[in-house]
Amino acid sequence: MLCTRPFRCLHFAAALLFTIQLSSASARGAEPHWIRIDSDHFSVLTDASEKRGRDAVVRFEQMRAAFLQLLLKTRVNMPEPISIIGLKSDDEFSSVAPTRQDESIARGGFFIAGDDRDYFVLDLSQDDSWRAISGDLCRLLLNYNYPPTQSWFDEGFVAYFSSLKLNDTQMQIGGDPEAPGPPNPTSRNSRKSFVDLLNNSTWLSIPDLFATRLETATTKGNTGKPLFEAQSWIVMHYLINQDKLSSTGTYLGLVESERLPVEEAIQKAYGMTSAQLGRAAKDYFQALAPALQAQGTVNAGGSVPDALKPAAAPVTADVVGTSTHETREPEAQAMVAEMSLRLPEHREQALKDLESIVSAPKGDNAIAHRALGWDHMEQKQFDEAVDEFAKAVTLDARDPLTHFYLALWKYREAQSSGQETKGLANMQQDLHIVLDWDHEFAEAYSMLAMAQLEGGGLHAAVDSMRAAIQLSPRNQGYLLNLTKIYLAGKNWDAATALLERLATSPDPKVASAARQDLQDIPFMKKYGVAPQHDAGSRAAAQTSTLSSGPSAQPRPVPSSPPAATQPKAAPTQTARSSEDANDENSDQPPAQPQIDRRPIQFVKGKLLSVDCSQAPVAILTVTAGAKSLKLRTPDYKSLTLIGADQFSCAWTNQSVSVNYKAGASTSGDLVSLELH
Numbered sequence: 001m002l003c004t005r006p007f008r009c010l011h012f013a014a015a016l017l018f019t020i021q022l023s024s025a026s027a028r029g030a031e032p033h034w035i036r037i038d039s040d041h042f043s044v045l046t047d048a049s050e051k052r053g054r055d056a057v058v059r060f061e062q063m064r065a066a067f068l069q070l071l072l073k074t075r076v077n078m079p080e081p082i083s084i085i086g087l088k089s090d091d092e093f094s095s096v097a098p099t100r101q102d103e104s105i106a107r108g109g110f111f112i113a114g115d116d117r118d119y120f121v122l123d124l125s126q127d128d129s130w131r132a133i134s135g136d137l138c139r140l141l142l143n144y145n146y147p148p149t150q151s152w153f154d155e156g157f158v159a160y161f162s163s164l165k166l167n168d169t170q171m172q173i174g175g176d177p178e179a180p181g182p183p184n185p186t187s188r189n190s191r192k193s194f195v196d197l198l199n200n201s202t203w204l205s206i207p208d209l210f211a212t213r214l215e216t217a218t219t220k221g222n223t224g225k226p227l228f229e230a231q232s233w234i235v236m237h238y239l240i241n242q243d244k245l246s247s248t249g250t251y252l253g254l255v256e257s258e259r260l261p262v263e264e265a266i267q268k269a270y271g272m273t274s275a276q277l278g279r280a281a282k283d284y285f286q287a288l289a290p291a292l293q294a295q296g297t298v299n300a301g302g303s304v305p306d307a308l309k310p311a312a313a314p315v316t317a318d319v320v321g322t323s324t325h326e327t328r329e330p331e332a333q334a335m336v337a338e339m340s341l342r343l344p345e346h347r348e349q350a351l352k353d354l355e356s357i358v359s360a361p362k363g364d365n366a367i368a369h370r371a372l373g374w375d376h377m378e379q380k381q382f383d384e385a386v387d388e389f390a391k392a393v394t395l396d397a398r399d400p401l402t403h404f405y406l407a408l409w410k411y412r413e414a415q416s417s418g419q420e421t422k423g424l425a426n427m428q429q430d431l432h433i434v435l436d437w438d439h440e441f442a443e444a445y446s447m448l449a450m451a452q453l454e455g456g457g458l459h460a461a462v463d464s465m466r467a468a469i470q471l472s473p474r475n476q477g478y479l480l481n482l483t484k485i486y487l488a489g490k491n492w493d494a495a496t497a498l499l500e501r502l503a504t505s506p507d508p509k510v511a512s513a514a515r516q517d518l519q520d521i522p523f524m525k526k527y528g529v530a531p532q533h534d535a536g537s538r539a540a541a542q543t544s545t546l547s548s549g550p551s552a553q554p555r556p557v558p559s560s561p562p563a564a565t566q567p568k569a570a571p572t573q574t575a576r577s578s579e580d581a582n583d584e585n586s587d588q589p590p591a592q593p594q595i596d597r598r599p600i601q602f603v604k605g606k607l608l609s610v611d612c613s614q615a616p617v618a619i620l621t622v623t624a625g626a627k628s629l630k631l632r633t634p635d636y637k638s639l640t641l642i643g644a645d646q647f648s649c650a651w652t653n654q655s656v657s658v659n660y661k662a663g664a665s666t667s668g669d670l671v672s673l674e675l676h
Contacts, residue, residue, distance in 0.1 A: 034332035036325045041078065045335055048088035048124040050324055056086050056122060058317045059130040060137070062166050065314035066173070067141050070161070070240065077144045079442035079471035081117040081401070085336060086124040093123035096336060099345050104132040111136035112342050115443055116404065119339050135162040143474050149252050151214040155229050156236030159194070168317035172310040174237060175295050178230075194230035195292050198285055201227050206274040206281075207262045209235065213506060238284040241307040244270065330363035338371035351375065366396035374405055382413045400437035403430040404444060411447055420454065425641030427451050442471040446478050449485065455640035456600050456659050456671035458489045476502060476510045483517060492521060600659050600671055603629070607656045612636065612649035620670065622658060631660050633670040640672035
């Protein structure tokens with residue numbers, strides 16, 4: 001139709017264009033919209049508004065700063081990646097939340113611990129849902145930044161930290177963490193407040209409190225877990241607000257490292273008896289109790305004690321720098337499903353969601369394949385796992401978590417099969433990629449150490465394992481792995497001292513493994529290898545705690561030097577007469593392996609040529625000054641390589657460093673090869 005009134009037609013066209021744009025915007029608004037908000041130390045993935053997402057990341061930065069301030073620290077280790085997911089509605093949150101009865105879930109948050117990363121999931125439709133996981137974050141940071149302690153210290157500090165309240169400019173801490181809040185029909189909390197418990201119970205003596213382990217606290221009478229937690233909280237409250245936290249560090253060092261009796265350690269650290277310390281804590285509580293009970297009704301500027309008054313936040317919202325990034329819906333959904341795989345009740349649905357994502361032409365992404373590979377690996381379906389990881393690398397070769405899982409896959413497969421680790425050089429390369437991305441990833445250092453040990457690099461293995469321990473000082477699995485390195489290097493004194501400490505570990509699996517290794521040391525000194533044990537005792541000795549978070553996950557640890565450091569067993573000796581046998585020492589084993597006692601030697605020089613005529617055997621000609629060596633590897637595909645992705649039979653005139661075991665004349669057996 002022709003328009004005879006141009007001015008009117010112009011208005012009509014504009015109106016039509018506006019209607020189309022509005023309709024398009026409405027359609028876009030109906031689609032899920034995901035963003036990632038990054039700060040200096042945290043990242044939040046959310047489908048809520050940018051403001052809600054930024055508020056969440058600011059609160060995490062403030063909690064981290066509050067932890068630093070309370071423990072008088074200048075830095076915080078965060079040796080595992082932390083993933084934070086903020087969901088915009090209660091329905092979304094409920095669909096992925098654990099089904100257990102849990103007060104924190106009712107408050108809008110939950111935590112999942114892992115040895116590869118930790119998850120915090122929040123319902124951002126609820127105000128201050130971050131408070132539901134503040135105790136979990138505190139416990140995580142304690143595990144990574146404070147030496148092993150007695151249970152009362154951790155429980156008291158976590159309870160004190162859990163009372164934290166924050167806004168953009170202020171914080172308040174020290175209230176009763178179990179105090180009843182506003183009426184909440186979904187709340188399942190039936191516990192008494194700490195103030196009520198302490199007012200109506202007979203307190204434990206300080207020696208009894210300090211000697212109690214959380215896992216042994218019973219639910220009976222005055223020794224029950226609730227009172228233990230409440231009294232730990234008020235003692236910590238007293239120590240923090242009376243500037244006695246440094247004295248507490250001295251006390252813990254005396255009892256944990258020097259093994260002094262509790263009473264003597266208290267006297268030396270605090271300058272008072274345990275009875276005086278108990279009386280001081282109780283007097284402190286009685287002076288504070290009225291204000292604690294009245295919290296929420298007393299004005300902040302009134303008669304509130306200094307210990308409960310609001311103060312400036314350690315970091316204010318206006319100084320927290322953030323950046324916002326759009327995230328494609330299939331990738332965001334894959335990240336949510338990847339988290340849900342870790343909850344048994346949601347695993348089946350998460351797998352369906354991931355399969356749906358990868359089957360959609362526009363949805364396929366590396367994150368989904370990475371998640372499917374992780375699940376296969378957890379089920380020990382190693383062939384299927386590596387297929388998924390390969391697809392993930394094809395889609396995104398730079399994803400560091402995929403490289404981590406590729407290394408973990410090799411480690412787990414070797415443990416499952418009892419064979420040498422396949423592609424040891426590639427495993428180390430993957431771990432170096434991971435550590436370039438996150439130089440505080442303790443688990444990557446631990447795995448790298450075990451790979452270096454298997455490749456013959458004892459000194460490098462010690463350095464890497466010590467880095468893991470420094471980042472995660474409470475992880476006794478790492479300490480147990482360090483003893484394996486000491487034993488492989490015949491550093492008997494260092495291994496024995498550490499194993500004696502671990503033999504008294506509260507973790508029964510760690511203690512059992514340590515006691516077994518202590519018993520094996522005389523045999524290892526005599527014969528050079530660890531003795532064989534029956535399957536039951538070996539399984540018990542090979543399990544150790546590798547994750548120290550609130551929900552620590554067990555993980556296997558080798559109970560003897562890695563396969564690459566152990567020689568093959570010789571054929572069984574022929575049977576002898578009982579008379580001959582009786583003449584032998586009782587500890588003489590019926591069959592002895594042939595022990596390769598040759599030391600590992602190092603040389604730096606030129607790789608002149610490689611002879612692969614008898615593949616997979618390869619013979620390398622290496623010169624160092626006037627010396628020429630013929631070094632043999634029985635399978636060049638399994639040779640530990642550094643500085644190259646794969647072995648090449650065409651290498652000539654390459655600058656190299658080699659570890660080898662010397663043979664006759666100028667021959668030898670290769671242990672590892674590094675190209676420069």
